[in-house]
Amino acid sequence: MHWKNNRGFSLVELAVVLTVCGLILAISAPGLIRYLDAARVRDAAQTLREEMRLARQKSVTLGTRNYVYTSWGSGPSQYWTGVRTWNDQTKTWSSFTWRGPIDLPSKTKQINGNFGGYIYFYYDPSGRPRQPLERPWPQIDPLASGSIQVVSTVPANTDTMTVNLDLAGGVW
Numbered sequence: 298m299h300w301k302n303n304r305g306f307s308l309v310e311l312a313v314v315l316t317v318c319g320l321i322l323a324i325s326a327p328g329l330i331r332y333l334d335a336a337r338v339r340d341a342a343q344t345l346r347e348e349m350r351l352a353r354q355k356s357v358t359l360g361t362r363n364y365v366y367t368s369w370g371s372g373p374s375q376y377w378t379g380v381r382t383w384n385d386q387t388k389t390w391s392s393f394t395w396r397g398p399i400d401l402p403s404k405t406k407q408i409n410g411n412f413g414g415y416i417y418f419y420y421d422p423s424g425r426p427r428q429p430l431e432r433p434w435p436q437i438d439p440l441a442s443g444s445i446q447v448v449s450t451v452p453a454n455t456d457t458m459t460v461n462l463d464l465a466g467g468v469w
Contacts, residue, residue, distance in 0.1 A: 334454045341405040342447040342458035349468040356420035366417040373406040404450050412443035424466045440464045
């Protein structure tokens with residue numbers, strides 16, 4: 298046999314390899330799609346957790362009230378954050394400075410947000426979460442705790458993650 302006749306694959310060999318690759322892809326695709334949907338829900342919950350932790354950190358560091366509004370705005374897949382600063386001369390908090398709407402990852406939404414009967418709360422300068430009753434100075438708003446769930450909007454996917462807030466300000 299001459300060396301030029303042994304190069305490459307035959308058409309039958311190529312067809313067999315492509316058929317096997319197609320079968321493997323067809324079998325693994327639904328599992329990969331379910332995994333990616335679950336990863337979106339985990340990512341959305343992680344985003345909310347980190348946003349709450351950042352709001353607490355800013356409150357303690359800057360001496361501000363940092364608000365987290367869940368399911369507020371144009372849809373349940375968005376949230377807002379707000380900041381108010383203390384004015385020592387007037388003994389009042391400033392007006393809100395808002396950031397948002399901030400979108401969660403696609404195909405996810407928030408449900409059942411409840412922080413002391415509200416869908417929002419704020420961190421005071423001590424880092425404690427409070428109910429937004431906005432009492433006049435020097436009264437202090439009651440502490441808040443609660444949770445919100447992040448779910449998938451894909452019909453066949455029932456993945457759910459819960460973001461919890463405790464009275465000390467911890468988020469998990």
